[in-house]
Amino acid sequence: MYSNRVTLKVLVISIGLIIGLTSLVYTELLVDELRLREYDQIDFFAKVQAKLASMGAEDNADVTFLLMEVIKGNDLIPVILADENGIPISSKNIKIPKGLNVAEQQDFLMREIEDMKKDYEPIRIDFANGEIQYIYYADSNLVSNLRFAPIIQLSVLGILALTAYLVFSTSRRAEQNQVWAGLAKETAHQLGTPISSLVAWIEYFKTDEDFDQSIIEELQKDVTRLEMITQRFSNIGSEPVLKPVNLEPSVRGALDYMSKRISSKVKLGVHYEIDSPVEVNVSLPLFEWVIENLCRNAVDAMNGVGELNVYIGLTQHKTGVQIDVKDTGKGIPKNKISKVFNPGYTTKKRGWGLGLTLVKRIIEEYHKGRIYILESVPGEGTTFRIVLPIVV
Ligand SMILES: Nc1ncnc2c1ncn2[C@@H]1O[C@H](COP(=O)(O)OP(=O)(O)OP(=O)(O)O)[C@@H](O)[C@H]1O
Ligand SMILES: [Mg+2]
CATH class of the missing domain: 3.30.565.10 (Histidine kinase-like ATPase, C-terminal domain)
Structure with missing residues (x-):
């Protein structure tokens, strides 16, 4: 019975681990895929940016507008556009704390750039006039949040499993307790009748002069012992008095x-x-x-x-x-x-x-x-x- 239970536990834990690992790997794949797409998108922005810069006033105003819309359309990926020396020109999807003056905002963006550099190389834009700009970017909220998904999933799964385990084991224990207590009480109860009859027999033999009284003494000891056993069973079957x-x-x-x-x-x-x-x-x-x-x-x-x-x-x-x-x-x-x-x-x-x-x-x-x-x-x-x- 016990080795079965151990096998079952190992099985449940292994299944849990497999689910957890699969979910981790799958999410990681999704994250990679999304990152790739985000890179493509930034790369595309860079090209649009370069194109925009190379267009003169004589170019079609509608196309200019369209390209502007494409750049504005990025409402997920945090980006900072910086000049050749890494000085921020503009930013998008970055939460700049309120109440900063222009210089402080600039400082803040510089620090962001430092952080972004750690994760991704910036994308370089070469303008027709020889000017160079860089686009720094980071994972969108979508990607960062998605990375937490397996952890959240696993925690929820874990809490669920723990609760189920506790509920089942307490109810099983309560059931076992009832069986124990019931059996013990019933045993005590059933022993009661033959014991009182034995006590009566002993009293009867005591009055019989021909009966060996030393045997009665031994019988009495056994009956006392039986009474004690009954008391034990009855005690364990109900709340005992301490x-x-x-x-x-x-x-x-x-x-x-x-x-x-x-x-x-x-x-x-x-x-x-x-x-x-x-x-x-x-x-x-x-x-x-x-x-x-x-x-x-x-x-x-x-x-x-x-x-x-x-x-x-x-x-x-x-x-x-x-x-x-x-x-x-x-x-x-x-x-x-x-x-x-x-x-x-x-x-x-x-x-x-x-x-x-x-x-x-x-x-x-x-x-x-x-x-x-x-x-x-x-x-x-x-x-x-x-x-x-x-x-x-
Ligand atoms: N003092 C001890 N020294 C060595 N082994 C012990 C000792 N006490 C218990 N054991 C081991 O633990 C086992 C379980 O003990 P337990 O009293 O629960 O059952 P049992 O004595 O085998 O049967 P019973 O239900 O009749 O008491 C024993 O079979 C024995 O192997
Ligand atoms: Mg024993």
Whole structure:
């Protein structure tokens, strides 16, 4: 499921890149084409200008007028006509700031000429009388604006894609949450009936003198455990109630519970490294579930031999409590570290790959905390860290 999703992402990103590149290249071609046309146009103006200058009074006034119209017809391309020494004679389509006197206007045009020179060689006009003039020009607004088109296009496309992604992923997450919560609530609900019936049976056996009372004690323990499991499911299925507590006893409790059920070759230790008592807001049934899950994974990773230590300490800025669950197990390969919290990721024959998903949900969504792998070295061990905010 996950590798499919990655392939899909790569595909979408590649298509996006192809669209982006095509649009860039195509626009660049258009810009080149337009530039060429603009050059032709300026060249044409230059010729008209030269022609106009060579015409005498005896020439046809209509033709003169027509040629003037051609020059005026350029309402796109910024041009400056300058003499042999580069002193501006006239300009067109250049926005000269208001309020400048003649000398300042001239200065302004000279600076424009300097800018124009950087992009295009001026077009030289040779008049019949030997006089020389130059036409300096720059890209029209059309060309400059067109160059931004792909950037604008890509930005719009990007924003659209991001919005779509956010909308889809939040709605998918909301849907997943509903499924989780619904399933959990339903499980808790369904467990309720047989448990109350078991409780009734225990009460009944207690009155039976012939019944071995030590068995009843064991039965009672199992029923208590079942009740706790039900409570966990019911808690995760609804908004759990958080209460300020000191975590040490519940961590010790969870490890005690583990110690009776695992190989005696696993050494368990709880290290409380906080001087003054601090409290964090937790739902105890859910928090114990987290610790149990992490410890069970740790024990599995150690194949029944090793050390499992839990350190409870303060975060660097003393704003949170950090709980480090450290094992001496087989460790997690680097390329798998980002996958362990994914639902369905497991390396165990009989694993569901749900333990850590659940743990992450409980810590992040129900307790507004964080959980991550602090360190994992293949062959040496793994440390998971939980950070929970301190109640102030
Ligand atoms: N302490 C650890 N050391 C090494 N690998 C670990 C450790 N904790 C988790 N893993 C790896 O992460 C995988 C996912 O863990 P997770 O608890 O989510 O599922 P699981 O234990 O395989 O199955 P289950 O749903 O029964 O818990 C494990 O299969 C294991 O490969
Ligand atoms: Mg597990």
